[in-house]
Amino acid sequence: MILGKLPRRQRLHTHAGSIEYVLSGEGEPVLVLLNGAGVTLEGWNRLYPAIERIGRVLAWNRFGVGASSAPLLPQTGTVVVDALRALLAQLQLPPPYLLVGHSLGGLHANLFARRHPQEVAGVLLVEATHPRDREQLKGHEGRLASVLGKLLQAPQKLFRANLHSELDWIDALCREVEAAGPFPDVPLTVVSGGNDPPTWLVAPEVLRLRRVHQQELARLSPRGRHVVARRSGHFPQLTQPELVLDVLRELAARARAQATTEA
Template identity: 40%
Template structure:
């Protein structure tokens, strides 16, 4: 288990080094510089949220298709990339409000398709529950469960080598985000789910192949995430945790379907990309699974 984990980490770092996004820009939002990238045209707006310690490059293999579909935004949260650190708490409530401030400055209006990987998926869950009328669809990419750090997932129960690795390989901002994860999860679960918001849950299949108390706990939560959303469709992707880099086609298909469904439910005469041809959630899942 230990060696497989480190192998996965090395592979992920290599994949990140092989992919990149066009140059991002920095803009002042609430007196703080925020690095971000906006491209594409049309509605709905797709928003990509990085995982813990993640950068824009995690979306490099998904971005070209997204911007061909509609307006898309990827960004660095406070303390990542060239985005200035924030003195505010690094919990989901503050992070969601900082994202909304960026959207306002860039004049990117709802509805939004929220795409979040790992911890970014937890932040997008909070966004969707706090502002359901602004959300057209939610795509969770091996997202963090609101109770991820409860039980066997508690960092106090992590093996010593994992604690050491996390301490050496992560930034101060990432440590603050992890420390605030339980409060973010509580904030998510304290708010109701809007059943009108479609949710696609992309879950990594390969972690299911190994076993330890911590991994088994994480996999139970991985399987349970879809149960939190009545209209969700869970798709098991033949991938490790780094789905956007390892199996980007799964994310691409989910985003495409979300864009089509959003346009079908909110037709616009001014949007030439609107189409009556709408793949159902069942077709999304079958498509992805057959291509793996």
């Protein structure tokens, strides 16, 4: 599949450091893309340019990822969500937002939605991490880096340091999600990969629990639904971008309809 082309990269200088981002598209709601652990902006490139026709789109690299500055603080969920909200404010992108979180970014989207429900129009969780998945991630940074390198056609050394840095704080992030308020009553879609890794790599019981957790994520909102990307593993946005785009279009339409109803 031909890779999509990301918009022009930009950098915003904040009191906490420089943040690398891309901003493009028009319309509402504003789509905010939250990367997986150690994944740079390239993790979304196959959604472009089609995603720009769904709404205004912001993709960004957290501190310590890509060309963004090294973090000055531990990258807990609170620190990441606060940095994102500061970025949105400085770019003058008003809420409500449609949050799109992949893998670890799903935990950040989950926390954002619970902490700031009035700022959220809808949530898309793509192969998102459940708070009780955290034990499965520990010790697998090397395998994740190998997968990332193949999918994004980049050297593994670009991802290993980022993976270690971000996963060091996953316990704190999961505790923050579990302690936050309830998930809001907003349109929610969970996309899970249906192509499981081989059992010699991941134990069957771990896979079973992960499938249960994905279903639990879809039940966070009474407006939640679950979509299985049959031909994908952990990166449906790269292996089945059209499916993810279709889900996004439908979710954005539901978010607009809800906003009209509540107006």
